[in-house]
Amino acid sequence: MKALVIDLLARAYGERYTSYDVVGAGPRVVAGTLEYVGVKADLITYEEYMKEGVILDEYDIILFSAMSSDKIALKKSIERALKSNIITMIGGPISFEFYDILRSIGGDIVIVGEGELSLIKLFREYHKHLISRDYEELISIPGLALNLENKIVFTGFPEYTPVDLLNKIRAYVRVDRVYRKPWYYRFYVEVLRGCSNFQRPRINLGFNRNCIQCNKCTSQQLYIRLWCPKGIPPGCGFCSVPFHFGPPRSLSTKRILDEINGLIKHGARRIVLSAPDFLDYGRDLLVKPQPLTNPCNPPPNYKAIETLLEEIFSIPEVEDGLVKIFIENIKACLVDKKIGKILGTYLKNTTIHMGLETASLRYNTEVIGKPIGLKDVLKAIRILRKNKLRPYIYLIYGLPYMDEKVYRETIDAVPKLFKAGTEKITLYKFIPLPMTAFEFFGFNRKYNKYVQKLKNIINKYNLKAKKKFLGKNIEAYIVCSKKRMYGYPVDHGPVIFIYPRKSRFADKVCRAIVKIYDISPRYVVGKIMNIIECY
Numbered sequence: 001m002k003a004l005v006i007d008l009l010a011r012a013y014g015e016r017y018t019s020y021d022v023v024g025a026g027p028r029v030v031a032g033t034l035e036y037v038g039v040k041a042d043l044i045t046y047e048e049y050m051k052e053g054v055i056l057d058e059y060d061i062i063l064f065s066a067m068s069s070d071k072i073a074l075k076k077s078i079e080r081a082l083k084s085n086i087i088t089m090i091g092g093p094i095s096f097e098f099y100d101i102l103r104s105i106g107g108d109i110v111i112v113g114e115g116e117l118s119l120i121k122l123f124r125e126y127h128k129h130l131i132s133r134d135y136e137e138l139i140s141i142p143g144l145a146l147n148l149e150n151k152i153v154f155t156g157f158p159e160y161t162p163v164d165l166l167n168k169i170r171a172y173v174r175v176d177r178v179y180r181k182p183w184y185y186r187f188y189v190e191v192l193r194g195c196s197n198f199q200r201p202r203i204n205l206g207f208n209r210n211c212i213q214c215n216k217c218t219s220q221q222l223y224i225r226l227w228c229p230k231g232i233p234p235g236c237g238f239c240s241v242p243f244h245f246g247p248p249r250s251l252s253t254k255r256i257l258d259e260i261n262g263l264i265k266h267g268a269r270r271i272v273l274s275a276p277d278f279l280d281y282g283r284d285l286l287v288k289p290q291p292l293t294n295p296c297n298p299p300p301n302y303k304a305i306e307t308l309l310e311e312i313f314s315i316p317e318v319e320d321g322l323v324k325i326f327i328e329n330i331k332a333c334l335v336d337k338k339i340g341k342i343l344g345t346y347l348k349n350t351t352i353h354m355g356l357e358t359a360s361l362r363y364n365t366e367v368i369g370k371p372i373g374l375k376d377v378l379k380a381i382r383i384l385r386k387n388k389l390r391p392y393i394y395l396i397y398g399l400p401y402m403d404e405k406v407y408r409e410t411i412d413a414v415p416k417l418f419k420a421g422t423e424k425i426t427l428y429k430f431i432p433l434p435m436t437a438f439e440f441f442g443f444n445r446k447y448n449k450y451v452q453k454l455k456n457i458i459n460k461y462n463l464k465a466k467k468k469f470l471g472k473n474i475e476a477y478i479v480c481s482k483k484r485m486y487g488y489p490v491d492h493g494p495v496i497f498i499y500p501r502k503s504r505f506a507d508k509v510c511r512a513i514v515k516i517y518d519i520s521p522r523y524v525v526g527k528i529m530n531i532i533e534c535y
């Protein structure tokens, strides 16, 4: 069998509108899973797929990996596939919306949730039924949604993929065949799957989901936290990761190193160690055989994290600085002096993101289900700064039950966050996602006056923090799009808009020194001073 996997992530209406340099891990893991069961798999980008020259007839099946925000791009992709009568499958974070997808967008099968177990069963045991479109035979495989004679059938949620299996599947690494200029992309490499926050919003959520204060989700017995008698999904009320992926399972150092080495061999120069919380790495081993369902206790597994970083930084290309390593998100309650020192030893000058959401500990704990407050975040920022790391903070607005008091506290916290050493605050708008505690809530439009105040103060401080870039020379990868020229700092940081756009770089990616001469709250502006190397 031969399959084609399409990386549709963040293609929204058919074009990326932000984070042009990000390549999520999902499509590479899907292609790797297919290869694991002996299916020949090619991986291409959405842009490549939509070109006329791509011949679909040589494939038996096509799999799209997409997010909720990619519905229009998915629709266009399915329409293109229909011309070839090829079997289409859809997976990724969009999969929980299987009903809408199959009803209004189309496609043959949706792989719901984690895909490994469903794909393996499907391709190993049911491939004949799949190829002959004998879909009724597939209903015994968990994790599928199908359209059977105009009736949507969901076969139930799959089990979480066991870590032994995650370690056996080798993610697709031949990225130079897929992404034309692999140098500048940030390739996400999964180091662990799942999230450790199994606390929940302890409020009245309606729809028969009102918390009865049974305290199971804060129990000291970690396995008791897994189930809520009222069926409230675990984790922060706005996030589906704990439901989607379960408690953390750390991949082996060997498995991670193999993937990084493979990516480097195929041209990758920027690698993100991807995890909902990097500090959960190896923490699951500290509580084994219980599931890791407490976000703040025990403390990090210092030894596992240090060993992982030490081994990664022993790869010659990483050691000599040709390949840059980043981490993304961490939880503030796990940051202490010891972990700060370890992170600073290896990741100096790189950015690290922490979610504060709001500055009210009471609101965060009781309403969001996240037992982390301003005090934890300020302490973590200071520790990270002391170790030459660059903290970025997430806040969110428009959440259910956010009131004037919560907004006021959050607005007051902004100067404190910057004073402690924050480099940037990103303010997100709440969007209800399926399989979250807040899925049935709309965006909270009350308190617009405070939302505007919050936006204004964040813009003001983000702009002020960017002043330090003015006049600086930054090493960056420069890339030309149709209209613009962008610079992506080698050590990560704000996107650089480069003027004037030089068309002679249109088909290249170059490493260059860029001088910053203007700033805005969200980006900086620069000009090329010196080209170091072109690809």
Ligand code: SF4
Residues within 6 Å of the ligand: 200, 201, 202, 210, 211, 212, 213, 214, 215, 216, 217, 218, 227, 228, 229, 230, 231, 232
């Ligand atoms: S959210 Fe669920 S598990 Fe937690 S206290 Fe309320 S009812 Fe109990």
